[in-house]
Amino acid sequence: MVSVQAPPRRAGLLLRVLPPGLYAGRARTLVERSVMVYRGNWLIFLSGAAEPFLYLLAFQLGFGTLVSEVAGPDGRPMSYVAFVAPALLATSAMNGAVFESTYNLFFKLRYAKLYDAMLATPIGPLDVALGEIGWAITRGGLYAVAFLAIAAAMGLLASWWALLMVPAALLVGLAFSAIGMALVTFVRSTAQFDYIQLALTPMFLFATTFFPLSVYPEPLQWVVRCLPLYHAIELMRGLATGLLSGSMLINLAYLLVLGGVGLWASTRRIAKLLLT
C-alpha cells in the first residue's frame, strides 16, 4: 500500500490570494533537496567562505600598501582595508546568490530537467522560486557570518552596527538571487553565461568597491548610483563604520523592491517555461 502525503491543511495567506497551482506551500522541500545534494560536497560549500578571506588578505598585504587611506562615508579618511572590507561582503553576497540562482539553476532547468519533474508533483512555480531563493540566501548568510568573524578578527569593524551586516547580506542575497533567477530563464546556452559575467564584473569593479564615488566625474556618479550593488555596498559600509545616514533607507528600499520584482518575475517565467 502506497501512502500519499496530503496537501498541507493550514492554508496560509499566500495560498488563498495566489492563483491555484502557483503555490502549494512546499518550498522547503527544495531547500531540503539542496541540503542533501551538498551533503557529500561540503568542501565546495565551505570554499565560498574562503574566497572573501583571500581578498581581504590581498588587500591587507598588497593593495593596502599602495593606498593607505581613502575618504570614508562621512568624507573623513579611513584605512583602505576597512574601506574595502564591507564592499567585499556585499560583493560576495551578490556573487554567491547569483551563482546559485543562475549557473546552478540553468543546469537544473535545461539539463537535469529537475523542475519538469517537480512540477509534475503537487509543487508550484512559486514553491520552486521561493525554495531556490531560500537556499541561495541560506548559503549567503553562512558566508556572511564567516566573513564578519574574519573581518572582526582583523580589526576592520568599527561599530556594533556591523552585526546588522548579516541580515543585510541576506537581503542582498534575496534581491540578487530573485533577479538572477528571473533572468537565467532567458539564457539558452552555456555560451551566454558570459552575459552574467558582463553584468556582475562591471558592478563589482565600478560600484565603489575599490575606490570612492568621488573619483568619478559627476554624470558617471549618477550611473553608478543606479547599480544595485552600489546600494548594497552603501548599506554595508554604513553599518561597518557605524556612520548611519538617512540615505541608507533608500538603499534598503531599492534592494527590497528589487527582490520583490525578481520573485514575481521568476515565478511568472518558470510557470511560462514549464507549465505552458
Added chain:
Amino acid sequence: MTTVESTGRVVGKWHGAWLRVEGYWTWYRRHWVSTLYSTGLQPVLFLAAMGLGFGSQVRPGSVTGGLSYLHYIAPALLAAGAAQQAVGESSYPVLSGFKWQKDYLAVTATPVSPGQVFGGHLIWSAMRLTLAGAIYAFVALFFGAWTGPGVLLVILAGTVTGLACITPMAALAARTSDEGQRFGLIFRFVVMPMTLFSGTFFPITQLPAAIRWLAWLSPLWHGTQLARGVSIGGVGGWAMLGHFAVLAALFAAGWALAHRAFYRRLVV
C-alpha cells in the same frame, strides 16, 4: 566476393585539427557577440577600474618602480586575463565535449582522431587568446596604458601564458567524470588566488617570505614577468628566458597528460 574501395579520404595529421578549428569558427560566427566579455572585454574593464579608478588613489613610488599604476598593471592584466580565459575555455567546455554535448564523441566517429580533437582545441584557443590580447592592447592604447612599442610582444606573452594554463586544465577536464564540481574549487583556490597574488596588482615582494614560493609556482607570475619585461622592462634577459621555459614546460607536461587522457576517453 567483391572488395569495395573506400571513397573517403583519411585526413592528414594537421588537417583533422584544422577541421575542428573550422567547426569552432562556424559556431563562433553565430555566437561571437556573447563571448565578447571573455574576448578582451574583461581585462579592459579591470584596466579601467584598477588602472584609472584605484590607480587615481595610488602615488607612483618604489612599489610600482616609479611608474604610474596604470602603466604598471596594464601588461600584467593582459596575462591575467589570458590565464582566466584559458582556464575557463578548457574546463566546462572540454568536459561538455565529452559529457553533455558529446561533440568530441561525434567527431571521433569520423576519421578525425582524439589527438586531432585536442589539437583543434589548442589551435582554436591560441587564436582566441591572441585575438583577445590584440583587442585588449588596442583598447588600452586609448587609455594611454602603453609606454612603448613592446605592445605586440605583450600580446604574444599573453598567448603563451594562456597556453601554459590550457593544457593542464584540459587534462584535468578530460579526466573528470562527475558534473565538474572540482572546477569550482579550481577557480576559487587556484585561479582567484593566482590572480590576486601573482604580482598582477602588486609585486610579490609584498608577500611574506613564507608564502612567496607559492607565487613562483603559479604560471601567471611567470607570464606577468614576461609581459612586464617586454613592455616596461625591468626584467633581465636570462630571467625572461627562465620564465618562458617554465611556461613552455607546463605547456608540454599538460599536453602529454591531456593527449593521453583524450585517447583514453575517446577510443573505445
